[in-house]
Each structure stands twice: as structure tokens, then as C-alpha cells.
Amino acid sequence: MIQFVSGLNDGNLGIILPSIKAHYGLNQYVVSIIFLCNAAGYMTAAVLNGYLIRSTSQSKTALLGACSMIVGYLVNLFAVPFPVMCIFMTTIGFGIALTQAAANVVCGEMPYGMLMLSFLHAFYAGGALVGPLLASGLLSSQKPWNTSYMVFATTVAASTTTPSDQESMTCKEQANSKNTNLLSQIFKFRITSIGAVFLLFYTGTEVTIGNWGYTYLISTRSTDTNAMAHLMTGYWAGICAGRLFLGFATSRFGEKRMVYCYLAMIVVMMVLLWLLPYIGANATSLVITGIMLGPIFPTVVSVAHNIVPTHLYATCVGFLSAFASAGTALFPYATGVLIGAEGVSAMLPFCIATSCAMLIMWFFVPDPRPPTKFSAKMRTWKTQILTSIRS
Template identity: 35%
Template sequence: MVTTTSSRDQEAHIATRHDYDHDLELSILPIQEAHVHEDPSSCQIPTTIAAEEPDAEPTNEAIVVAQSITNPPINKYRLLTVSLLNFLGGLNDSAPGPLIPYIERHYSVNYATVSTIFVANAIGFLAAAPCTNLLERRLGRAWTYVLAELSLAAAYIALACSPPFPVIVIAFLPIGFGLATALSLSNVFCANLSNGTAALGILHGSYGIGGTLGPLMATGIASRTGGRWSLFYFLPLGMALLNTVLAGWTFRGFENDIEMSPPVASRSSSSPEESFSHAKLLRGAFKNRVTLLGALFIFAYQGAEVSISGWIVSFLITSRHGDVSSVGYVSAGFWAGITVGRFLLSHPAHTIGEKVFVIIAIAGAVGFQLIVWLVPNMVGEAVAVAIVGLLLGPIFPCAAAVFSKLLPRNIQMSSLGFITASGSSGGAVAPFVTGLLAQKAGTFVLHPICIGLFVAMEGCWGILPRLKKRTI
């Protein structure tokens, strides 16, 4: 026990505690950011410094343990929860592709009209960008997740009732909001674990699994029920309700576990007023070069991904004369490729280097997209589409890991929220433009649009700042 006998000793002790608090803040940074000493016999985040000898000089060193997948133990269940949240995101995003022909037939609408669901989804994502950080500060992590999942559940109830088409478009607004909010929080949670690359791989691999199963379930339900496409949405409704319960339980007390409010430490110092000013954080995020390049990159990435998923079935039906009840499974092959890529190629990507790997993967995706466009063979095209998915799969987790390393911590939540929202904008604008042009020229326009987006991705990725190890 340390005793104090004079005001001078008290001042030294207060200084020690101040330095310790600073060290504790830095302890939650990803493993690349700080040297962490982990005690294998403990899985709790220490809240006290080692006892000092009575005559020892005050020290500012603290023994801390960074959060990981298993530390604290509840993080295992939190990772499972965010994986299920992202699984639902994949299920949701991959279903419209095989369902579009049935929706067109049911409501007697054309390509351009049905494409408005992508626009509504993007508006919901954009609405979430400035709100996610504010909601978490006001409600906490657990209740923000609950709000996001309840907004999804309300939208799925509307879709399952097969309402008039304008109501369908409106229902995609809360879907976009809920998915964007949950995805931003999940990306930040996983990226800031000490083994963040592995956690991000699991998170986005789960999205790929949902994306693979979505077309299979949607095609199976719609084709076996006489085109009653709306019945599919009872499945994501059940998932949304389950996720509401899990998120509320696993993230209860999350702020206490990290021993602080949302992180404010960054590579560049900031005043307390600036750190806790929501408006200033947003302005800083939107002016940051990495944020802007990341937003453009993910805009192009998700634009290509959703365009392929949403329109490859229509392309095979109109240009290759495929049967609607069978070519829907090609979309499942694309998402299966994304899933396999995220689980199997994320580690080699980290070994090679994320920046180099992404450049190679995008170049390969361009090549196989050309095969889908120019080779009129149904089997060959199905295989090529799956390989495009395989190459695109690890790009998102690689990009999330790189952005989390490059972004200052005080704007990380706002920046990743903006990047996520931009991705959904790309996932709306690109398929919407594809639908408009397909109405005039034909569904083959999918391919030049995707290739152009791949080229834009290469350009944005190539001018990102070099990765530098953070120092403390």
C-alpha cells in the first residue's frame, strides 16, 4: 500500500494516476498500435497498476491487456452476435437479384422502376452515417444495436405482407438504416481487437455465408410457391428478432468492459472539447483523406458487388436465354465465391500484404468479368462469376483493416460509418444505373459498368497513404 505524507507526495501520486489513465486508453488500440503485455492467467482487463514500493519513484508504466476475441470472455459471444448480424446483411443483400424477375411480374414494373429499391436502401444507409456515433453516445452500444435490428424487423414485416409496390420501396429505407448502423458498430468492434484481422475475416465471411444462402432460399421459395416472393422475408424477420435479443444481451455493459467512453486517443492529439464534440468529429472525418478515398473505394466495390448479384440473373435470362427457376442459383455461386474468398484468402492476403493483394485481386476480377461478358457459355459463365466472387471476397476485410490502421482513432467511428454509407450508395447507384441502361440497351451493360468500377477501385487504392505503425 502506498502512503502519502505531504502535498508533494500527493501531487506525484495524482500524476501517476493521470499517466496510468492515459496508458489505459491506449491499451484498447489494436495490437499493431501498442506493445501489449498479456497475462495468460487472466482474461480480465486490469483496472489497477502494480503496487509500488514505498520508496520507489512514481512511474507511468501500467500492465494492461488488450481486448481480443477471448478477452474478456464475453467477446466470444459478441463476435458470434456481430457475425449473425452480418449474416443477416448478406441474406438481405443477395435476395433481390433472384427475386427481381418475380417482383417485375407480380407488379408489372420494368427494370428502371424495380431499381428504385436500391436507391431507397442507399438513402437509409446515408441517413445512418451521421447518426451512428451520436446514437451510440446517447444510447450505448447494446441499445444502438437493438434499435438497428428492430428497424429491420419492422421493414421485413411490411415486405412479408406483399404490400403495394411504393410501400416496398419505402420499406427498404429502414433496412438500409439498420444494416448500416449495425455494420459500422461491428466493423469498429472487430477492427479494435488485438486479433482484428481474424475477427474481420469471420465478420465478413459470415456476410458471405448469408449471401450464398440468400439466392438459394429466395429462388427455392419463389419457384415452389407460384412466384410468392414475399414469403422469403419471413426468414430475415426471424433472424432480425433473434439478433435483437442477442445484441441486447452480449453488448450489455460493453462500455464498462473497455473502461472508457468511445475511444478518443489518436495519432494526433486533440483537446477534450474537440474529442467529445460530435459536430467537430464529423467535420474532421469528412475532411480526412483516408475517409474520402475509402468512401470512393467502397462505393465502387459495393456498386460492382451488388450490380453483379442483382443483375447477373436477368442477364442470363435475357442474353443467354436461361430458365428463371435455375439461373437464380448462379447468384448463389457468386456469393459462395465471396464466402470462400473471405475465409480462405484473408490470411494469405495479410501475409502478402493487404495493399499488394487487393491490387492483384482486382486485376483478376476484371479478367473473369470479361469472360462472363464475352464467352456465351452458361456453365463457363457460372464458373467465371463464382471466381469473380472469390477474388472480391477478401477485398472488403482487407480494406477495413487498412482503413482502421490509417484513420485517427478520434474519428474512426464517424469515418467508418461514412465509408459504410458510401458503400451502400454505390450498392444503390450502380445497380440503379444498370437498370436504367438495361431498359434502353440491354442487360449486357452490367459488364462495362462493373469493369469501370473495378478500375476506379484500383485508382483509389493506389493513392492511399502508406501504412505506418502507430506509436505511443
């Protein structure tokens, strides 16, 4: 349920952003600080997650994250001054990162971990699908922009229970480990460094489209705000569908091969969305983009589960999840600054560039499967590229 609220949070913010800007009388540069403050919370969680698990437990760390979210939502419910709002956006980001990291660890250890992770992230996409509908519905009813935070706080509080005494085997092994330098150990595995940057770009691209896509559509396509909000709902519905239905195909045909296909399709759809000024074509491009984006995050977490030793898995996935969450703030912030300087039409070229960067980075992500002729050839090319770079 908290994963669903995390999606609600991200899907809602893009719709209420123009209202926040008008309420506080801010320009494009200043209102984008919200994303930067969220990023500060995510990065703090990335560093502290492993320590918190080792000092307390996975369940108590998740409970701390949920409480942090509730506090942030309750404060922002009262439309506090903008600097105070930014401070508690950091609290919300910290809480979301901790709870998402815990959820990824638990689901990744289950049987059929790839499918379980896909279902988990489908709940996030489901929340992000409902978020624009909730926000646009409240605004259409003449409700203030901050009303949605009451819904978030209530939902998180209702889904938060007393921490269970049962911990996953990974978390027990990590908590009992005498070596306290777990964070440095996970960086011995390439999936940690490359995977973290890859997921930073992934979540940044995903949420940039989700948060700024609405602003782009009402500025360049149509002033019908309800219709454009429904187009963004189609995008999040695509992500939900991709996570529900493409997880099996990704497991069946291989993570490396399938993610190459997904990323190539994303680039093509973004180019079409940019060049074709037709609502029907734009709606189709957004839905297909969402479907292709859907399975990528759980796929990377599944790859990490197959590569990293069991006693380091909680720290590794916690770091990957929290670091990736920072992308949901940093990239929308950078996009906001870019829009302020160049106009809203600059959003899609930026997303196309980040998608191309992901396609290049995926080349260097380790393949957990035994080498095939295709993967052996790719590894040979990768070795040659790395050798040429070093020389």
C-alpha cells in the same frame, strides 16, 4: 447473425426482382427505385451513426438498426402498395447500415483485426450465398416473392438481445469526447474520403453482379432459372471463400500489393464472362470474381484501423461502412436504368468500368505499412500525378 441476414437480403433481392416487377406491373425504371430507397437509408445512417453512438452507445445504436430492419421486413411481408414498400426499403437500408457499422467497429478492434473482419464479412457472403437458394426454392414451391421477408424478420428478431453494458474502448472514448464535430475530424485523413468512394464502388460492383447477374444469365445464357440461380450461388460462395482464406495472404504480403492483384483479376474475369457464351466458363468466371472480391472490404477497414486515431475509429468506420452500403443500392439502381435503356447486355461493361475505376482509386489509398521499394516507387508516381493534376 444479423450480418448473415444482411447477406440474405442482398442475395435474395436479385432473384425476386423479376417477381416484384411482375406483381406490381412495373417497368425496369420504376422497379429500380427500390435500390434508390435503400441508398437513402444507407446515407442517412452514414451521417447519423457517429451522433447516435455518442448520444446513446454502440450497442443501443446496433439495436436500433436491428429494430429498423424488423419493421421494414414485417411491412414488406404483406406485399403493401409499391410506394409504401419503397418507404420501408429505406428503413431496411438504415437498419442494415447501422448494424454493419457496429459489427465492423467491434471486429476491427479485436486482436488479429484483419482476420476477424474477414470472418465477419464471410458471414455476409454466406448469407448472400443462401439468399438465391432460398428465393429460388420458395418461388419453385409456388410461394409468393414476399415470403422470404418472414424468414428475415424472424431471424433478426431471434438474434436481437438486450444491449450489453460493455462497450469497446473506441466507443467509450468517442462517447466521452467533448468535441462534437467528429465527422469533420475524420475527413482530415485521406482514408475517409478516398476509402469511402472506393468502398462505394466496391459494394456497388459486388451487389450489382449479385443482383443483376441472375437477370443477365437467364436473358443471355439459359432460361433454366434453377441452374442460373445456382451459378449465382457459386459467385457468393466465392466471396465467402475469399474472405475466409485470403485474409491471411493479404496480411502477409501487404494490403496495397494484394488488392492490386485482386482487382486486376476481377477485371479479367468480368471480360471473360462478357465475351465467352459458355455456361462452364461463365460459372468459373463468377466463382473467381467472387473469390477476388471477397477480401477487399475487410482490408480497407483494417487499413482505416491502422491509420485513424482510436477516438475517431468508430465514427470513421461507421461512416465508411454506411457510405459503402449505399453502393449496394445506387449502383444496382443505375444498372437497372441502364438495362432499361440499352438492354441487359450492358450490365457487364458497366461492371468492368466500375472495377477499372476501383483499380485507379486504390492507387490513392494510403498504405499503413512502412515503405518498401515497391511502395516508395508507387508513392513517387502518385505524387507526380497529383502535382500534374493540380498544375
